[in-house]
Amino acid sequence: MKRSSLHCLWLAMLVLATGCAALRPDIDPPKVSLESFNALPSSGGAPRFEISLRIANPNKQAFDVTGISYGVEIQGKELITGVTNEVPVLQPYSEEIVTLEAGLQLLPLLRLLATLGKDASDSLDYRLTAKIDFNGFVPTQRIEETGSFTLN
Template sequence: MIIAKSLAKQFSFITAILFLLSGCATMQLNYQDPSVELISFKMLPAKGFEQNFEIGLKLTNPNNFELPLNGISYQLSVAGSTLAHGVANNIPTASAYGESRFIVPLSTSLLTGIKVIKALMDSQGQEVSYQLKADLDIDIPLIPTITIIEKGLIPFAHKSL
């Protein structure tokens, strides 16, 4: 009799767990990846053997819920060469169907910066290609870190985008 009650409790527990898991499996999060765009680029004074920059980014949220970020890591390549990288953690939340704009620091070694400057000079005033890779750490359960790659052209004749 005791064994039958124990088996009945175990069966009920397992059935309840399976029921809950099947409910989670059918639950759909209507989620779309956000986009990140490079909207400005500013060279700052060099410090020692390090060249610093500030870039402006625009995060666009196509979802019907806000996207809070724990942080972002990013890498900027210009003319096919990695120019600089950086991380930031004070990123404003993108509201539902909204955008957030923010400025983040970038840094590179002076030698790498010289290589990219040479590539820019070789472009002879033409547009130069760039690639921005951003890893977004979204502060929402079940949404992993998202990698976004944006490519575009920098109009070399202008100082900023």
């Protein structure tokens, strides 16, 4: 009798786990791209920048974003980091421009400037990373965009 009860319990747990997995909808990660990057007027402190990100929701459900943490690397050196919790709800199949303010990290910038004189390349590689957290049962999304630009 005990053995059949144990089998029934395992079967019930298996059915429950399968049912919960089926409740999680297929979610495509939001598409994040760099829209603009501007220097802000300096007030005597470290340089500040305004970064605009275009965030597209390619899903049939709205995303209520709790917050975004982000970073920008140039030539493998993380120069800009920041966080924000001021993000509008991303409606289904829509795009939003999110404007962030970020500070420049001076030591990595100095290291980058030191390598620029040695490197004969006229293009610089960048990497934008973002972690987007959502309210509800939507899993955290991590996004990465890479590319290159020239100083000319």
